[in-house]
Structures are given as structure tokens and as C-alpha cells.
Amino acid sequence: MKIKKMAALLLTAVMGFSLAGCNAITIDGEEGSITEGGSGGNGSIGFSVSTLNNPFFVTLSEGAEAKAEEEGADLIVVDAGDDAAKQTSDIEDLISRNISVLIVNPVDSDAVAPAVQDAVAAGIKVISVDRVVNGVDVDCAIASDNVEGARMATEYMVSLIGEGAKTAEIQGTSGASATIDRGEGFHLVADEQLDVVSSQTANFSRSEGMTVMENILQAQPDLKGVFAHNDEMALGAVEAIGNRDIVVVGFDATDDALAAIQQGRMAATVAQKPDLMGATAVETAISLVNGETVEKEIPVEVELITK
Structure with missing residues (x-):
């Protein structure tokens, strides 16, 4: 009889655990408070950022963290450390951690698509920030x-150097929507008003921007x-240019770029608001966690910054 009684108790315990798993009950910080979630994850937000070795994306991440x-x-x-393969692995790991919303800032807008599609298939809401995810319908x-920027x-730049002037373009990471x-x-503008003599990639890197600029010169x-x-490549170009009379324009309005503009080493940059983008992404993610409807696209204004 004792054996039968123990077996019955064990069966009851197993059934109890099974039911708890179906309801995904989690305990909040306050004692006695519980939140019941369905298949929409555990309420957490995952943020896969392309790289934290770039001031712009550091600010983007800090804006998100401050809002959270x-x-x-x-x-x-x-x-992701600017590595598309690592970003795929990171996103798959976030999916396994049962997040409710994925915020993704792609290294490569094409390469990240399969992992993001996996998140969508798992019922995870997705927000892209700064760069798009090609071929995936994100929330x-x-x-x-x-x-426009x-x-x-x-x-x-045309207003400074005149129409028909020889100009070079230093491109970011191939495949990135930015x-x-x-x-x-x-x-x-350039194809109509300038003579574009070189277009080369430097992967949004200051050191690569310097090397590419040296080769172009x-x-x-x-x-x-x-x-x-971006400004990192622009600043690398500035180092390679030295005292030559060449107008350099960047994008992102990082602190180093703004200082270079004040010093007359750069002509202009385009100001984005990465901290606002990060904060907006988290704010939007919280709305999605709460089951609210959000805008399909949220634009963040840009402006030209000169001395």
C-alpha cells in the first residue's frame, strides 16, 4: 500500500509541474506577485547590436539600457562584434532564452534574415533599429x-568644392542597409554634380578608412x-589626408567628429540620434510585450552639422 501511495503522490507532482510549465508562471520582484504568460515568451527583451566597437552603436546601446x-x-x-555569423548565433541563443521581443541592429541586412525569421516563427516580436532586415516582415x-541625410x-560638399570636382566615396560594410x-x-547628387573617381569599402572602421584613403590619394x-x-571612416580619412586641402564629410555626429569639425579638419557630418533610437526601440518593445499595437515604421529625424 505504501508503494501505491508514493506512486500516486509522484504522479500528482509530475502533473502539477506539467501544468505550471504550460502557464509559464514567473515570480515578479514583489513578494506574492505573479505574472502569467502564454507562448509570448517570458517578457524579456533581447537586443542584438552589430558592434560595440563603434561610438555610435555604444550610444545606441546606452540609450536602450537607460530606457530599460x-x-x-x-x-x-x-x-555581434561586426561578425554576421556571430550575430546569427547570438539571435539563436536569445530565442532559446525565451525572450518576448527581439531588437536587432544587423551587421548585414541579408545575412541576419534567416535567424530573424526563426525568431518570428517562434512567436517573438521583432524590431529592427538603424538598419533593416531584408526579406523579413518585422513588427x-x-x-x-x-x-536624405x-x-x-x-x-x-558640392557647395564647398564646386560642380565637377573629383570626389571619393568611402563605403560602409557591404550588405548593411545603412x-x-x-x-x-x-x-x-554626386552622379549628377560631381566626378566620383573612387568608391571603396572600409567597413565603418576608422583604421580601414585611413588605409583606404591612403590608397585613394x-x-x-x-x-x-x-x-x-560614417564618422569613424571619415576620421580615418582625415588622418590620411593630413594638411591637404580636401573636404571631408561624414555621418553620425560622433563626439570625435564634432571636435574635428570645430577644428576645421572635417567639413560636416549628419546627426542621427542613436540614444533616442535605442530608447524608442525599448519603449516600442515594452508596448509589444503588453500586447499593444505599434507603428510599422518609426522615423528618427536627421540634420546636417557644420561648423
């Missing part, structure tokens, strides 16, 4: 108008202007 702390949200930030896209920057959009904005010593897809 303010709202008491559980935010998990993972750094919300938050980004600056990169095409690059167009404004290039028009300003690279595509900023390139489009540049060429909208060897082939084009009479260069008059440079448009770089």
Missing part, C-alpha cells in the same frame, strides 16, 4: 532617413572631396 532601467524592463544586450522598423551632406541607403543618397592626388558613410 527607467521602465524596469529586462533587457539582454549581445554584441517595427526604427531608423534615421539615411538617404547623405543627400544633404553631398549637396553641402551602406546601401547612404550610398543611394550620395549618388543621387596615391591614385587620385588632385582629389577635392570625400564622403564617408
